[in-house]
Amino acid sequence: MSVKKAILCFLLVSLCVSGVILYWSIDSSSWEIFKNADRGRIAIACVMVVLTWMLDALKVKFLTMAADERISFLFSFELTMINYFGSALTPMQSGGGPFQMYMMYQNGIGFGKSAAITLVRTIMTVAILGATIPISVVLGIHLPKMGIDMNVFIEYMLVVILLVWTVIALSLLRPKLLKRWVYALLMKIERLGFLSKSRAKQAVKRFVNEADSYNTIMRELITNGRKHFLLGIITAIAQMWVYLSIMPCLIWALNMPFNYVDCVVVEAIFIFMLYFVPSPGGSGAAEYGAAMVFRLFVPWSAAGMLGVGWRFLSEYTGIAVGIVVAMKVIGWQLTNKLFKSGDKGNVPCEDKKI
Numbered sequence: 001m002s003v004k005k006a007i008l009c010f011l012l013v014s015l016c017v018s019g020v021i022l023y024w025s026i027d028s029s030s031w032e033i034f035k036n037a038d039r040g041r042i043a044i045a046c047v048m049v050v051l052t053w054m055l056d057a058l059k060v061k062f063l064t065m066a067a068d069e070r071i072s073f074l075f076s077f078e079l080t081m082i083n084y085f086g087s088a089l090t091p092m093q094s095g096g097g098p099f100q101m102y103m104m105y106q107n108g109i110g111f112g113k114s115a116a117i118t119l120v121r122t123i124m125t126v127a128i129l130g131a132t133i134p135i136s137v138v139l140g141i142h143l144p145k146m147g148i149d150m151n152v153f154i155e156y157m158l159v160v161i162l163l164v165w166t167v168i169a170l171s172l173l174r175p176k177l178l179k180r181w182v183y184a185l186l187m188k189i190e191r192l193g194f195l196s197k198s199r200a201k202q203a204v205k206r207f208v209n210e211a212d213s214y215n216t217i218m219r220e221l222i223t224n225g226r227k228h229f230l231l232g233i234i235t236a237i238a239q240m241w242v243y244l245s246i247m248p249c250l251i252w253a254l255n256m257p258f259n260y261v262d263c264v265v266v267e268a269i270f271i272f273m274l275y276f277v278p279s280p281g282g283s284g285a286a287e288y289g290a291a292m293v294f295r296l297f298v299p300w301s302a303a304g305m306l307g308v309g310w311r312f313l314s315e316y317t318g319i320a321v322g323i324v325v326a327m328k329v330i331g332w333q334l335t336n337k338l339f340k341s342g343d344k345g346n347v348p349c350e351d352k353k354i
Contacts, residue, residue, distance in 0.1 A: 003336045006089035006280060013283040018308045021291050025304025033302045041253035048246045049313055055239035056080045062232035063120055066225030067113045078325050079103055085322025088281035124236040132268035175215045182207055244268055246314050250306055251297055258297040266293055287311050
């Protein structure tokens with residue numbers, strides 16, 4: 001699929017779902033609610049969006065410093081925004097990586113380091129969001145129902161989080177054991193006839209090489225660059241806190257009572273869920289889910305417009321800036337090439353400097 005088609009698909013799904021939500025939620029009371037909204041508080045929400053971008057860029061800068069590389073804040077900002085753009089085009093928001101890796105490679109950062117920086121950035125975000133679930137259980141935070149059994153969902157996500165962190169821990173502490181497990185799994189798949197013997201061997205060889213490279217660079221980030229790595233974690237937490245505060249700020253702008261902690265926790269769980277949605281950038285599910293989250297705290301006549309508004313403010317603006325960065329820094333033709341190669345798991349690296 002080309003970038004143009006991916007953008008059209010994202011917009012089509014998002015706009016259609018948004019239109020349906022607005023159609024079924026807006027009534028005569030909606031205009032009265034929004035007419036009395038506090039514009040100053042809405043402005044604060046807008047500032048939070050920009051602050052989220054800045055903190056995200058600072059996080060990337062700290063991670064590159066942990067990898068013993070130096071980049072300007074402007075370049076870090078461009079990496080951040082192009083990630084928003086790429087993530088909007090692919091299922092489970094995975095498409096920003098190839099663009100970031102290409103730009104870092106062209107800026108003199110090795111492919112192994114750029115891959116590690118990109119991976120760690122994503123892991124930090126998912127880990128912080130995922131930590132919300134066990135924290136809410138420990139603190140005994142009451143979670144309202146979102147049309148699903150939250151207890152069953154929380155148990156399921158705790159299992160997912162545990163499995164993910166087990167794999168991450170093994171990759172750092174017991175890489176040989178993880179290699180043996182992957183080897184045994186691939187051989188089992190080969191015996192079942194899903195992979196040819198040659199393809200299974202190629203997969204094992206590629207995994208071993210990538211695992212060794214990943215393990216080496218990750219250890220370097222955590223040990224030699226631990227000061228900047230820690231700053232990256234702190235910045236990631238601050239960035240996520242500001243981002244999660246945008247939704248409560250919009251409710252606050254309507255002068256409606258709500259529980260800030262409940263709102264942030266439910267929002268974090270919702271955003272965590274979006275990483276597993278197969279639509280481009282979580283389109284459709286994001287708009288509907290946001291409206292359902294708002295519905296827990298405000299009347300339905302306001303929830304639909306707030307959900308669509310939150311999505312536009314917190315995501316569409318970043319994607320729009322990301323498109324401008326992609327066209328200016330990389331160009332349409334190469335952006336299309338990178339997007340297609342990213343779908344195949346490759347990142348073309350040319351000798352042209354950005």
